[in-house]
Amino acid sequence: MTKLNQAAFSDLREIMEEEFSPLLELYIKDSDSRIEELTLYLEAADYESLRQTVHSFKGASSNICAVELSQQAQKIEDAAKEQRIEGLSAAIDALKTEYLSVREELMADIKK
Amino acid sequence: MAAYKVLIADDNSVDRKVLSRVVRNQGNEVIEVSNGFEAVDAFREHNPEIVLMDVMMPGLNGKDATRKIKEIANEDFVPIIFLTSLSDAQSLADCLESGGDDFLTKPYNHIVLQAKINSFHRMSEMHRTLLHQRDEIARANKHMLQEQRVAKAVYDNVAHAGCLNADNIRYELSPLAVFNGDVLLAARKPSGGMHVLLGDFTGHGLPAAIGAMPMADIFYGMTAKGFGLREVLREINQKLKSVLPVGFFCCSAAVDLAPDRQSVRVWMGGVPDCYLLRADGKSIETLSSRHLPLGVLSGDKFNDQMSEFPMAMGDRLFLWSDGIIEARNDAGEMFGQDQLQHTIRNSASPLNVFDDIQTVVNEFIGESEQDDDTTLIEVIMSESLHDTREDSGQNKNSNNANANSRGPMDWRMEYHMEASTLRTFNPVPLMNHIMMEVPGLRAIGGQLYTVMAELFSNSLEHGVLGLKSSLKGSADGFMEYYRLREERASSLQDGYVRVTMQHTGDDASGDLTLTIEDSGDGFEYDNSVLFKASDNTYSGRGIPLLNSICRSLKYKGKGNIVEAVIHWPIESKTDNELAQTTDAFPSSEACDD
Numbered sequence: 001m002t003k004l005n006q007a008a009f010s011d012l013r014e015i016m017e018e019e020f021s022p023l024l025e026l027y028i029k030d031s032d033s034r035i036e037e038l039t040l041y042l043e044a045a046d047y048e049s050l051r052q053t054v055h056s057f058k059g060a061s062s063n064i065c066a067v068e069l070s071q072q073a074q075k076i077e078d079a080a081k082e083q084r085i086e087g088l089s090a091a092i093d094a095l096k097t098e099y100l101s102v103r104e105e106l107m108a109d110i111k112k
Numbered sequence: 113m114a115a116y117k118v119l120i121a122d123d124n125s126v127d128r129k130v131l132s133r134v135v136r137n138q139g140n141e142v143i144e145v146s147n148g149f150e151a152v153d154a155f156r157e158h159n160p161e162i163v164l165m166d167v168m169m170p171g172l173n174g175k176d177a178t179r180k181i182k183e184i185a186n187e188d189f190v191p192i193i194f195l196t197s198l199s200d201a202q203s204l205a206d207c208l209e210s211g212g213d214d215f216l217t218k219p220y221n222h223i224v225l226q227a228k229i230n231s232f233h234r235m236s237e238m239h240r241t242l243l244h245q246r247d248e249i250a251r252a253n254k255h256m257l258q259e260q261r262v263a264k265a266v267y268d269n270v271a272h273a274g275c276l277n278a279d280n281i282r283y284e285l286s287p288l289a290v291f292n293g294d295v296l297l298a299a300r301k302p303s304g305g306m307h308v309l310l311g312d313f314t315g316h317g318l319p320a321a322i323g324a325m326p327m328a329d330i331f332y333g334m335t336a337k338g339f340g341l342r343e344v345l346r347e348i349n350q351k352l353k354s355v356l357p358v359g360f361f362c363c364s365a366a367v368d369l370a371p372d373r374q375s376v377r378v379w380m381g382g383v384p385d386c387y388l389l390r391a392d393g394k395s396i397e398t399l400s401s402r403h404l405p406l407g408v409l410s411g412d413k414f415n416d417q418m419s420e421f422p423m424a425m426g427d428r429l430f431l432w433s434d435g436i437i438e439a440r441n442d443a444g445e446m447f448g449q450d451q452l453q454h455t456i457r458n459s460a461s462p463l464n465v466f467d468d469i470q471t472v473v474n475e476f477i478g479e480s481e482q483d484d485d486t487t488l489i490e491v492i493m494s495e496s497l498h499d500t501r502e503d504s505g506q507n508k509n510s511n512n513a514n515a516n517s518r519g520p521m522d523w524r525m526e527y528h529m530e531a532s533t534l535r536t537f538n539p540v541p542l543m544n545h546i547m548m549e550v551p552g553l554r555a556i557g558g559q560l561y562t563v564m565a566e567l568f569s570n571s572l573e574h575g576v577l578g579l580k581s582s583l584k585g586s587a588d589g590f591m592e593y594y595r596l597r598e599e600r601a602s603s604l605q606d607g608y609v610r611v612t613m614q615h616t617g618d619d620a621s622g623d624l625t626l627t628i629e630d631s632g633d634g635f636e637y638d639n640s641v642l643f644k645a646s647d648n649t650y651s652g653r654g655i656p657l658l659n660s661i662c663r664s665l666k667y668k669g670k671g672n673i674v675e676a677v678i679h680w681p682i683e684s685k686t687d688n689e690l691a692q693t694t695d696a697f698p699s700s701e702a703c704d705d
């Protein structure tokens with residue numbers, strides 16, 4: 001079961017052409033570090049940095065057509081903004097799980 | 113599709129890469145940066161035409177970077193489009209508030225993106241055109257001001273050749289009158305007296321100034337040559353009619369001051385009512401336009417008829433263009449003719465009227481925007497008008513005896529005019545012109561003109577037209593005299609005047625014999641008392657005045673022939689003789705007609 005909007009993903013491939021795979025690699029590289037930062041900011045109770053990071057993560061995920069991932073990120077961004085801390089940890093964990101699936105799918109595409 | 117240089121500033125590299133690719137795919141050149149500082153630097157270095165700017169960036173954020181870039185761009189228009197995932201109205205409004213020109217919400221719609229880039233490019237083009245045209249206009253304006261300065265200098269040279277500074281004239285004329293179309297001209301007549309002309313050309317700016325040049329030229333040229341004001345006006349009208357486009361003309365008031373007659377003749381076309389204020393300050397007469405402005409009618413329809421008013425020493429004539437009457441105050445109300453008349457009536461003394469008008473008008477206008485075209489002139493009948501000396505600058509060319517040329521010395525000519533010619537034609541300027549060919553006579557042009565004009569008008573008026581000079585004894589008779597003169601001249605069927613001029617002489621001196629014969633009945637004369645008596649018969653004919661100029665003056669035949677001999681240089685008349693004539697005929701008396 002794909003985590004990506006396939007129609008949009010194929011449009012993106014068409015648009016990016018030879019820059020498509022490098023874009024996916026860039027996304028993975030950025031996201032790997034952002035995902036880790038989210039946990040650190042949560043532990044440090046730095047909700048503003050958390051919000052900024054998840055905002056960027058959301059934007060990038062939306063761009064590579066990971067719709068569900070982007071929506072989850074949006075919810076965390078909203079919660080961080082309003083400092084609704086309860087459930088934030090669980091939401092970040094769920095985001096990580098979703099991201100790993102997306103990452104796997106993208107890696108498979110890059111290798112094709 | 114035109115390639116635009118687009119700067120993209122976004123810290124999110126995936127977002128930036130995708131946007132960059134989309135913009136490049138649309139044919140544009142892209143510069144990518146990942147924060148506000150880089151954006152400012154890249155703007156300086158690459159001079160992009162459009163900036164796509166993420167709002168939230170680490171370091172210098174999008175809004176601050178926008179402010180800096182707008183500052184650097186100065187008056188150039190560089191559209192900055194904010195990239196934002198925010199969608200609430202306030203956040204979007206904030207983007208524009210900080211100096212952005214538009215926003216684009218994520219995720220981007222590619223079609224909207226390209227449309228916006230194109231649209232903003234059109235706007236930049238428009239802005240560039242605007243700046244270019246603004247600079248063009250500034251250049252053109254500078255050029256125009258320069259041209260106006262030259263035009264004004266030329267105009268001043270032409271228009272100020274006259275005697276506006278004579279002590280019987282006061283006037284107010286904007287220094288930039290050339291560009292509001294107002295003209296004031298004044299010139300002394302060779303025979304004494306003065307021509308004054310106030311003109312108000314339609315329109316403003318150079319078109320209004322252009323007509324003033326030939327007008328001034330004709331006015332000064334013809335007045336200096338001894339032409340009457342009617343002929344001057346006729347010529348000006350003809351010239352303006354032929355050079356000005358339809359719809360352009362000159363509202364004018366022209367004045368012929370005759371101190372010897374103590375009268376003023378006025379021609380007014382299209383100007384507001386003017387006033388004649390008596391020396392006692394009590395009586396005010398209103399003079400109204402009776403004609404169309406100069407430059408409207410063709411020569412055959414033009415009416416040069418002038419109105420004559422007695423004007424004693426100290427009487428004042430006030431003339432103005434409509435500028436003074438149409439002067440507006442803060443509330444936009446016009447000054448108006450009534451207030452003007454009221455001001456004149458309320459002046460303590462005739463001496464104050466000119467100042468009072470200026471003061472009242474200036475107070476009325478107050479702080480409201482000055483149109484600067486209040487033109488006003490006061491002309492006073494004064495003794496100084498007898499003086500035919502020319503002001504510096506005026507007519508100096510016609511007075512310069514040409515030392516290299518002796519001119520015609522020994523000659524004789526006869527000019528015979530029949531009734532049809534006498535009805536309308538004034539031969540005096542032409543006669544004067546012929547005499548002026550002799551350098552020795554040129555120096556006494558004024559006196560010659562006087563002799564010629566007096567003797568010719570005697571022959572025409574008393575001889576051919578049979579008018580009695582005694583009629584001019586009273587003010588009413590005076591008017592009657594000129595009415596009859598007009599009437600008889602225009603219906604003249606028979607009669608003639610023959611002018612004969614004979615000159616003999618050398619480089620140093622000469623004699624001009626002027627004989628004028630008319631077809632009239634003559635009169636009983638006695639040449640022996642001609643030089644002595646201030647008898648009415650002779651003074652009515654201006655004889656005493658002529659006596660002071662001529663070496664000899666005598667009537668012949670039945671009194672229908674008069675012969676005047678003028679010797680030049682005129683100083684050669686012995687001191688004794690000169691003293692005698694001066695004693696016998698003090699100038700004021702001699703000039704009484």
